[in-house]
Amino acid sequence: MTGQPGTDLLPDQLLRDFVEASDTLLCIVDGSGRLLFTNPALQRFTGRTEEELAGVHFWEVFVVPEHIALSQDAVARAMATGVAHPQEGDWLTGAGERRRVAMRNTVMVDGAGRPYAIGCIGLDVTDERRREAQLHLRAQTDLLTGIANRGALFDALRAQLEDGPGCALLFCDLDRFKDVNDEHGHAVGDALLAEMARRMSELAGPGDLVARFGGDEFVILCPGWERADLQTLADRVVEATREPFPGPRGPLEIGVSVGVAVGRPGDTADELITRADRAMYGEKTHPHRGAARARRAGDVY
Incomplete structure (x- = not known):
């Protein structure tokens, strides 16, 4: 007798399936800001394939022009201090549309405790912010x-x-x-x-x-x-x-x-x-x- 579907999968497979299915925008960048990993949701957001995104500076892909210098500074500070703070900013889709994205960033460290990459979980909050703005305007x-x-x-x-x-x-x-x-x-x-x-x-x-x-x-x-x-x-x-x-x-x-x-x-x-x-x-x-x-x-x- 078998259990529920998926209960016999190994943790690594479960994690891969979760990342593939998630609608959050996930990526990992190295210390210079180059994309090491992107999930399908981010690939759809940017209109690029995994191969097209690999090794490209993330600010060349989805960061709005006026925030590029801030993004570069944030990466440098995170790698220097080992701390990456939550942020919110505008990202550009592959079609050139601006979307508001809330980011939770995590500095990844090696066995010696040295930072080597930054993981980012991005959530598109554009519609939520618009509703909040409308409610504020009404108020x-x-x-x-x-x-x-x-x-x-x-x-x-x-x-x-x-x-x-x-x-x-x-x-x-x-x-x-x-x-x-x-x-x-x-x-x-x-x-x-x-x-x-x-x-x-x-x-x-x-x-x-x-x-x-x-x-x-x-x-x-x-x-x-x-x-x-x-x-x-x-x-x-x-x-x-x-x-x-x-x-x-x-x-x-x-x-x-x-x-x-x-x-x-x-x-x-x-x-x-x-x-x-x-x-x-x-x-x-x-x-x-x-x-x-x-x-x-x-x-x-």
Whole structure:
């Protein structure tokens, strides 16, 4: 009576069968980076046969050009220290497609403990990284307007204030939006907010971040700023908001109050938001309307 299929195979045969069947990208390179071994999965990935790959520097086959020097340095360090660290980078398929590959590398030593080769187990994580990026984007996006949400704004603020040179902030609160929402319903109000987000995105500079802070409040974060540029942007936001919005029974007119504040390195995101919000509130309660309100925001510079 025989056992299950394969149970009578010797360990060497089992290992060969496993390597042949694995969809992970396996290779062994010598101390100079030349391929000593590749499994069928890597051969399919590169579009080359085992014979075509043997003896070729691996960075000449599947490493993207900008990572070749890093790959050469990693091999030299691993052979010198006996330690190879996990890595992740872009590889090129035989068809020239970039794929993201996570690598676990192991330095192989001889009987005397001297490194002679490096074994690499590569796992194609391209689709996984794309899904993660999509999830991150969704988590950072306001679903109604399609612009950045409050969480994305605070992440950007922390990066500018803690690790960067500081930034300026325009805090924009819509006037009479509640009247429109109450009279025409949430669907019309939502459409107005989406249109406002579009207009602000068109006004913002290429390095600026437009975010919905919440409700009918929007923020424009300006990493690179000049006083005159901030004043011009604030005026343009006021003018853009004055343009009527399409409504179910004719044009809808609202306004906006804009507060401006500048954050220096060491400020917190909450401090900067509070100053800009305070400036905006001062504009909202000011008796004059229009561009005069935007100019008054300069008081917080």
